[in-house]
Structures are given as structure tokens and as C-alpha cells.
Amino acid sequence: MNTRPRQHLLAIEGMTVSEVVALLDLAENYALLNRSGKTQRDLLRGYTLINLFFEASTRTRTSFELAGKRLGADVLSMSVATSSINKGETLLDTAATLNAMHCDLLVVRHSLSGAANLLAQKVEASVINAGDGTHEHPTQALLDALTILRHKGRIAGLTVAICGDIAHSRVARSNIHLLTMLDATVHLVGPPTLIPSEVESLGWRNGQNAPRVAVFHDMAQGLAGADVVMMLRMQIERMQRSLVPSAREYFRFWGLDKEKLRYARPDALVMHPGPMNRGVEIDSGVADDPQRSVIKEQVEMGVAVRMAVLDTLARASVRHAR
Amino acid sequence: MPADLLFTGARLLDPSSGLDQPGELLVRDGLIFDRGQGLGRPEGAEVVECHGAVLCPGLVDMRAALGEPGFEYRETIDSAASAAVAGGITTLAALPDTKPAIDDPALVHFLHRQAEATGRLTILPYGALTRGCRGEELAEIGLLHEAGAVLFSDGARAVASARLMRIALSYARAFGARVVEHPEEPTLAEGGHATEGELATRLGLEGIPACAETIMVARDIRLAKLTGGAVHFAHISTAEALDLIRAAKAEGLRVSCDTAPPYFAFTEEAIGDFRTYAKFSPPLRCEADRAAVAAALADGTIDAIVSDHQPRDADDKRLPFAQAAPGGAGLATLLSASLIEVHKGTLPLAKAIALLTVQPARLLGSEAGTLSPGKPADLCLFDPEQPWLVEAGALPGKAQNTPFDGQVLKGKVLGTWKRGRRVYP
Numbered sequence: 001m002n003t004r005p006r007q008h009l010l011a012i013e014g015m016t017v018s019e020v021v022a023l024l025d026l027a028e029n030y031a032l033l034n035r036s037g038k039t040q041r042d043l044l045r046g047y048t049l050i051n052l053f054f055e056a057s058t059r060t061r062t063s064f065e066l067a068g069k070r071l072g073a074d075v076l077s078m079s080v081a082t083s084s085i086n087k088g089e090t091l092l093d094t095a096a097t098l099n100a101m102h103c104d105l106l107v108v109r110h111s112l113s114g115a116a117n118l119l120a121q122k123v124e125a126s127v128i129n130a131g132d133g134t135h136e137h138p139t140q141a142l143l144d145a146l147t148i149l150r151h152k153g154r155i156a157g158l159t160v161a162i163c164g165d166i167a168h169s170r171v172a173r174s175n176i177h178l179l180t181m182l183d184a185t186v187h188l189v190g191p192p193t194l195i196p197s198e199v200e201s202l203g204w205r206n207g208q209n210a211p212r213v214a215v216f217h218d219m220a221q222g223l224a225g226a227d228v229v230m231m232l233r234m235q236i237e238r239m240q241r242s243l244v245p246s247a248r249e250y251f252r253f254w255g256l257d258k259e260k261l262r263y264a265r266p267d268a269l270v271m272h273p274g275p276m277n278r279g280v281e282i283d284s285g286v287a288d289d290p291q292r293s294v295i296k297e298q299v300e301m302g303v304a305v306r307m308a309v310l311d312t313l314a315r316a317s318v319r320h321a322r
Numbered sequence: 323m324p325a326d327l328l329f330t331g332a333r334l335l336d337p338s339s340g341l342d343q344p345g346e347l348l349v350r351d352g353l354i355f356d357r358g359q360g361l362g363r364p365e366g367a368e369v370v371e372c373h374g375a376v377l378c379p380g381l382v383d384m385r386a387a388l389g390e391p392g393f394e395y396r397e398t399i400d401s402a403a404s405a406a407v408a409g410g411i412t413t414l415a416a417l418p419d420t421k422p423a424i425d426d427p428a429l430v431h432f433l434h435r436q437a438e439a440t441g442r443l444t445i446l447p448y449g450a451l452t453r454g455c456r457g458e459e460l461a462e463i464g465l466l467h468e469a470g471a472v473l474f475s476d477g478a479r480a481v482a483s484a485r486l487m488r489i490a491l492s493y494a495r496a497f498g499a500r501v502v503e504h505p506e507e508p509t510l511a512e513g514g515h516a517t518e519g520e521l522a523t524r525l526g527l528e529g530i531p532a533c534a535e536t537i538m539v540a541r542d543i544r545l546a547k548l549t550g551g552a553v554h555f556a557h558i559s560t561a562e563a564l565d566l567i568r569a570a571k572a573e574g575l576r577v578s579c580d581t582a583p584p585y586f587a588f589t590e591e592a593i594g595d596f597r598t599y600a601k602f603s604p605p606l607r608c609e610a611d612r613a614a615v616a617a618a619l620a621d622g623t624i625d626a627i628v629s630d631h632q633p634r635d636a637d638d639k640r641l642p643f644a645q646a647a648p649g650g651a652g653l654a655t656l657l658s659a660s661l662i663e664v665h666k667g668t669l670p671l672a673k674a675i676a677l678l679t680v681q682p683a684r685l686l687g688s689e690a691g692t693l694s695p696g697k698p699a700d701l702c703l704f705d706p707e708q709p710w711l712v713e714a715g716a717l718p719g720k721a722q723n724t725p726f727d728g729q730v731l732k733g734k735v736l737g738t739w740k741r742g743r744r745v746y747p
Contacts, residue, residue, distance in 0.1 A: 092640055112642035113526035114596030135526030170526060197529060198520040
């Protein structure tokens with residue numbers, strides 16, 4: 001077993017159960033601390049955290065900023081509109097620049113799969129993937145797991161339905177890896193045009209166990225027995241590419257409203273990584289139902305999970321180990 | 323007048339005549355004068371003792387992109403010649419999708435002259451099938467053919483319009499010209515970077531279904547049948563496409579195809595964690611397809627092994643996978659990589675050399691690729707057992723984007739001769 005601390009967080013795939021459980025435990029502590037108002041403002045003193053966002057995302061960027069500041073790091077955010085990326089500078093030029101600045105923790109969001117892996121090969125900082133194309137978004141899967149744990153007390157044995165545009169979703173991929181690793185069953189529900197090829201074979205394989213991922217095109221079947229219903233954002237661009245004919249047809253068959261939610265278990269949680277398209281993939285009546293929706297809590301857990309990740313990687317960071 | 327050149331102690335391997343025996347070969351005035359045993363030693367002859375290494379015709383590569391004109395930062399004709407002769411290649415067909423595209427007779431002459439200037443390599447230019455290789459209107463196939471273009475293609479681009487392909491196949495018959503297709507249905511392939519399936523899904527890469535190849539091959543075979551034209555499919559990579567080609571050949575249609583070493587040496591797993599040096603067009607496939615390509619080398623369905631040389635520099639490759647340019651450097655490794663199948667025991671050595679010499683030469687209408695007396699002494703001497711380490715950065719030529727980086731390949735070119743003159747090493 002590899003006991004060397006992890007230097008980067010690029011993907012859920014490839015992580016071990018013990019790494020994931022340790023992060024979730026630590027994040028649970030941070031969630032409690034955050035609620036109590038006590039924070040450890042000196043833990044990352046002297047560390048520099050740069051948020052490098054090649055793709056707009058107020059939510060994730062703010063969450064990482066807050067996480068870094070609560071731990072006492074110097075936090076800087078660079079977004080594409082104000083950086084030299086627009087002037088033809090390549091990703092690797094940016095890496096060289098960041099190396100010269102002696103950044104310790106680098107949070108990267110990019111529209112192309114593998115961008116975080118590429119940066120991780122070239123920078124000295126610990127790289128945290130905040131979403132790369134349609135590949136992975138590991139901290140989202142961790143915060144989703146933490147949210148589920150707080151409500152259900154376990155992941156093992158649960159059925160989680162992930163609904164919508166699986167094909168273009170890094171959130172779905174990271175969740176498939178993480179939930180199956182923790183012995184949940186995953187139902188993927190959506191139109192056939194938005195279900196990627198051979199997706200059933202993704203997910204964690206533990207010895208002889210077959211991967212527990214099943215595909216459905218019908219919400220009634222896909223939501224049957226679900227303890228959690230996780231909705232994904234449906235982008236207008238998919239309709240322009242004819243992957244689905246219209247928003248209203250999509251909502252009719254795959255949008256989550258009170259009626260479709262009845263297919264799931266009566267105590268099923270409703271989740272969404274945000275930002276929501278109300279009336280496209282989710283009805284406001286469900287999204288805002290305090291009995292069912294934990295969407296706001298996901299945001300809260302996001303900060304706690306990112307604090308746990310920054311804490312863990314900073315302890316393993318090369319620069320400060322010297 | 324140059325001195326005679328006598329190769330002794332060679333294993334003479336010439337698939338064009340079925341020759342495979344120990345012996346000697348005599349070169350006079352740049353031509354093969356005689357071959358066999360007990361040739362004697364003409365006075366003043368320079369002797370090359372081969373120590374049992376294989377002496378075969380200089381390789382004939384029927385598909386390579388050179389970068390010149392238009393992409394000289396990737397490769398020039400002179401730098402490509404250095405890589406080619408190091409790989410035992412003495413004749414090479416250069417793709418037309420340069421900048422400008424080879425759609426004017428003057429550009430065909432330009433390529434001939436540039437190759438002549440290297441003194442090491444014969445270039446047989448492809449002509450553009452359509453103007454600018456844009457797939458819209460037919461290029462001047464007749465005039466290009468007259469100028470010396472040997473094959474017609476839009477290079478790395480498939481002919482999207484079935485109507486235009488029909489016209490091209492039909493019209494080219496007037497000149498006995500062969501049309502070469504990049505068989506990939508473009509609307510299915512658009513935006514894709516890897517073969518559709520588990521790996522592409524896992525990495526979050528937009529996939530290209532393997533049937534994009536089958537569909538184009540099926541379409542063009544029927545158009546060849548309709549028109550009586552000759553179609554050649556480049557870099558075939560799937561079992562299904564090979565089945566269609568095998569059936570079309572059995573039916574007597576004028577259909578041929580080639581493949582390149584990546585398609586029998588690697589599977590899609592080579593892209594691993596977004597390794598852009600293993601990004602190809604068409605993309606690498608699954609193991610069943612790889613095995614089918616290897617089997618089709620031996621059973622005669624595939625007519626030639628090509629380098630499919632696509633020079634790229636670091637800036638083209640060190641990018642997120644979706645942005646990285648597809649293609650690999652293939653000239654210097656063509657022979658060694660082809661020998662992988664020989665060493666596995668799935669392909670006889672003589673068949674491998676046929677796929678690299680006389681078979682592509684026939685498709686090109688060239689008299690190269692033979693050790694017959696009277697023909698130019700284009701020769702390749704190699705040791706099929708000698709291992710060497712492929713290192714990106716240490717290859718001859720400009721392009722270093724080899725997918726074999728870090729691998730030890732068995733089989734090394736010891737020397738290359740062009741018209742009797744040593745051009746490598």
C-alpha cells in the first residue's frame with residue numbers, strides 16, 4: 001500500500017478508500033467548526049493558494065477562496081478574463097509563471113479534460129482539480145458524499161440516482177467513482193443521447209464485485225428505490241446540438257418535479273451541484289422544498305471539504321516539507 | 323564514373339522476385355548490375371561486408387506528411403529526408419494537404435525539385451483530389467497527373483460528399499489514377515479525440531465511434547463498384563473495415579488499403595492519462611481491432627505498411643488532449659516497428675518487407691522496391707535482431723513526436739543507399 005501522502009487531487013479515480021474516508025472525516029470536523037464559528041486561521045499561514053479559473057465559476061471559486069482564507073492562506077484568484085491566457089499564452093507558460101511565484105496550492109478549473117493533469121506534471125505546487133472538461137470534479141463528489149453522510153449516516157447500501165446530462169458531466173463521473181467505491185449503487189438516468197458509451201463499466205471494482213452502475217432512460221424506473229436523487233445541470237448548448245429536441249420536452253421526461261420525485265423513496269434527498277436551470281432539469285417546488293432539498297447544504301459542505309483537501313495537501317506539500 | 327559497389331555476405335531479400343538467400347549484390351553506375359552467389363570481385367570495386375545482415379530494396383513509404391510547404395517549423399523536405407533514410411526509406415509519397423495544398427502542377431514540380439536537391443530521397447507527390455483539399459470542387463487531376471502526381475487525396479481529410487467522391491473516382495479513371503481516402507465519416511468524427519467506449523468515457527474525451535471508419539469504407543467501396551474507379555483506404559484501423567475490404571477484393575473491385583505501425587503496435591490504452599503523443603487520426607482502437615489489423619497484414623488484405631508520418635512539434639502536443647494535434651513521427655521507426663509483428667511470429671519477414679517495398683511501389687506505379695538487375699540501386703541493409711532505444715529528442719529529422727518514445731525496438735537499419743550512393747549513416 002502506498003503510504004506516501006498524495007501531492008495532488010486530480011481525480012477520484014485512483015484514490016484509495018482510506019484516503020477518501022480520511023478526507024471525509026476531516027471535512028466533517030471542519031463542517032462542525034465552521035458552524036460553531038471557530039476556525040483555525042493559522043494552519044496555512046505562509047502558504048499561497050492560487051485559484052486559476054479558465055472557465056467561469058463563481059460558486060466553486062468562492063468556495064475555495066473561503067476555504068483557503070479560513071485556514072489562513074494567502075489566496076489569489078486568477079480568472080481567464082483578466083489573465084494573459086487570452087493573449088495566446090499556453091497552459092504550460094502559465095505553469096512556468098506560477099512556479100516562479102512559488103505557489104503552494106493551485107486550484108484549477110478548465111474547459112478541457114486532462115488540463116489539471118497536464119499542469120500537475122509541470123508545476124511544483126499541489127494541484128487541485130476544480131473541474132476539467134468532462135473528466136472529473138473530485139471536490140464536488142466529496143462534498144456530495146459528505147452531505148449524504150450527514151443525512152443518511154452511511155453511503156454503503158444506498159441507491160443514488162444521478163439524472164440528466166451524464167455524457168458532459170464531470171460531476172457524474174467523479175460521483176460514480178466515489179459512490180461505488182463506498183459501496184453505493186448508482187442509477188444513471190437520462191435520454192440515450194446523453195448517456196456516454198460503456199458508462200456502466202466505470203466505477204470502482206472491488207475484487208469479484210461487479211461495478212454497481214445501471215443505466216435507465218425512464219425516470220420511474222431509474223428513481224425506483226433511490227435514497228438520493230442527484231440532478232445535473234442541463235446546458236442549452238446540448239439542445240443546439242440536437243442531443244435533445246427542446247427544453248420543454250426534456251423537462252417533461254427528465255425534469256424533476258414533485259410527481260417524478262414520488263418514484264423515489266419517501267425520504268429521498270434531492271441534490272444539485274448548481275447552478276440550477278429551474279424549469280429545465282428541476283422544478284422550483286422541489287428545489288426549494290426544505291423537507292427534501294439539501295442543495296444549500298451542499299454549498300456549505302463544499303467549503304468544509306475544500307478546507308479538508310487544502311489542509312491535507314498542504315501537509316504533504318513539497319516546498320514546506322523542506 | 324563511380325566505382326562498382328559489391329555487397330558480400332548479405333541475406334538478399336527481394337519479395338518482388340521471391341528471392342531470399344545468402345549472396346552478393348553488385349551495383350554499377352547507380353543501378354543493380356547483378357545479384358546471387360559467386361559474382362566475383364570486379365577490379366576497383368568498393369566492398370561492403372554485410373556479416374549476414376538483410377539487404378533488401380530501399381523502403382517505399384506511400385503515406386507521409388512532410389510539412390513543406392507551409393509547416394516548415396514541423397519538418398522540411400530536407401529534414402524529412404534525414405529521417406527517411408535513417409529508416410531505410412528511399413522513396414516516399416508525400417501527402418498533398420500542405421499550405422498551399424498540392425493542387426497545381428507547379429507545386430508537383432516544386433516537390434520533385436526539393437527532393438532531388440536532397441540527393442537522398444525520391445518524392446512521389448500526391449495530388450490534391452479537390453482544390454485546396456477543401457472537399458468542394460475537383461482539382462485538376464489530369465494536369466497534376468501529367469506533372470507527376472501519383473495518387474490523389476485530400477490528405478487527413480475525408481471526402482464528405484458522396485457525390486463528389488463518385489465524380490472523383492469516375493473522372494480519375496481517364497488517367498488510371500487511384501483515389502486515396504482518409505476513411506472517417508466526418509460528421510460522426512467531428513469534435514472527437516479518441517475511440518468511443520469505456521476509456522473515452524472514463525477520461526471525459528469526446529468519442530469517435532469505430533463505425534465512422536466502416537461507414538466511409540462501405541460507401542466508397544460501393545462508389546468504386548458504381549464507377550469502376552480505384553480506391554485506396556489509408557491507415558485502416560478496424561476489424562469491420564478490413565472485413566469489407568476483404569470482401570470487396572474477393573469481388574474483384576479495385577480496392578486496396580494500408581495501415582501504419584501504431585494501429586498494430588498499440589491499443590487506445592496508450593493514451594492512458596491523456597498522453598497526447600498517442601493521439602492519432604483515426605484514433606487508436608481496442609485490442610480486437612489491433613489484432614485484426616495485425617492479422618490482415620499477414621493474410622494479404624492490407625497492401626502496404628506506411629509511416630503515416632505526421633510531424634508535430636512540442637507546442638502542437640503539449641496541450642490538453644482535445645487541443646493537441648493528432649499524428650506521430652513515423653519515418654525513422656517504420657521498419658523496426660513493422661518488425662514487431664515479425665518477432666511475434668505473426669508475420670513472415672519476407673511478407674513484412676513486401677508490404678514495405680514492392681507492394682506500395684506497385685500501387686504508386688513506381689519501379690522502385692525491387693532488387694532486379696537494371697533497376698536503380700536503392701538499398702536498405704538492416705539487422706532484424708539488433709535492438710535500439712527510441713528516444714524522442716534523439717531521432718533524425720525535426721519531428722520528435724514518436725509514440726515509441728522510451729521503447730526498445732528490435733531491428734536496426736545499418737545502411738541506406740540511393741542510386742548506389744550511401745546516404746545513411
